[in-house]
Amino acid sequence: MGLAAEKSIFTGADYLAWDEGQSVRHEYFQGEVFAMAGGSDNHATVILNVAIAIKQHIKGIPCRVFTHDVKLHVEKANSYFYPDVFVTCSERDAKERLVKTEAKLVIEVLSPSTTAFDRGHKFEAYRSLPTLQEFVLIDPEALTAETYRRSANDEWILRAFGVGQGLTLHSLDLSMTAAELFADVVIDPPSEATSA
Numbered sequence: 001m002g003l004a005a006e007k008s009i010f011t012g013a014d015y016l017a018w019d020e021g022q023s024v025r026h027e028y029f030q031g032e033v034f035a036m037a038g039g040s041d042n043h044a045t046v047i048l049n050v051a052i053a054i055k056q057h058i059k060g061i062p063c064r065v066f067t068h069d070v071k072l073h074v075e076k077a078n079s080y081f082y083p084d085v086f087v088t089c090s091e092r093d094a095k096e097r098l099v100k101t102e103a104k105l106v107i108e109v110l111s112p113s114t115t116a117f118d119r120g121h122k123f124e125a126y127r128s129l130p131t132l133q134e135f136v137l138i139d140p141e142a143l144t145a146e147t148y149r150r151s152a153n154d155e156w157i158l159r160a161f162g163v164g165q166g167l168t169l170h171s172l173d174l175s176m177t178a179a180e181l182f183a184d185v186v187i188d189p190p191s192e193a194t195s196a
């Protein structure tokens with residue numbers, strides 16, 4: 001998740017005012033502010049692959065895809081996040097330039113430093129968004145993905161996509177092959193020390 005900011009407790013308004021002048025992105029989670037750690041080239045590549053596929057797929061409909069430079073406010077969880085990729089089809093969000101509130105789809109690309117938070121507290125926070133239909137975790141090192149889809153009775157259904165299976169986004173009626181999802185991702189071979 002990153003390092004906590006110097007001030008120990010922020011209100012949401014404090015955070016928004018303070019974050020405006022920062023050169024590094026920060027997320028706000030229940031009164032604490034954390035600097036966003038930089039990602040690997042594989043992390044950035046997967047974000048770009050997914051965002052481009054979604055942008056092409058939703059062309060012509062009133063939805064927008066955003067990457068990790070736009071804030072998503074999760075009011076019930078008292079949080080502001082920068083999801084790696086998210087989609088909103090909300091008229092309200094279309095009018096707001098800095099902060100969106102009604103995501104339909106949220107995608108987080110995992111990295112070693114954020115995996116536990118993305119799977120735990122962050123997913124718990126995202127589930128409180130009434131508009132959210134699907135939450136996705138993509139692992140660029142394992143070349144796998146998981147989707148959590150909200151059912152009609154408000155339960156979250158897990159679908160795991162193993163190596164070579166790609167990804168299906170029910171919220172957008174979009175499928176990506178593994179080759180599309182992980183295009184240009186470079187997996188380092190195991191070092192001699194770990195392969196012995």
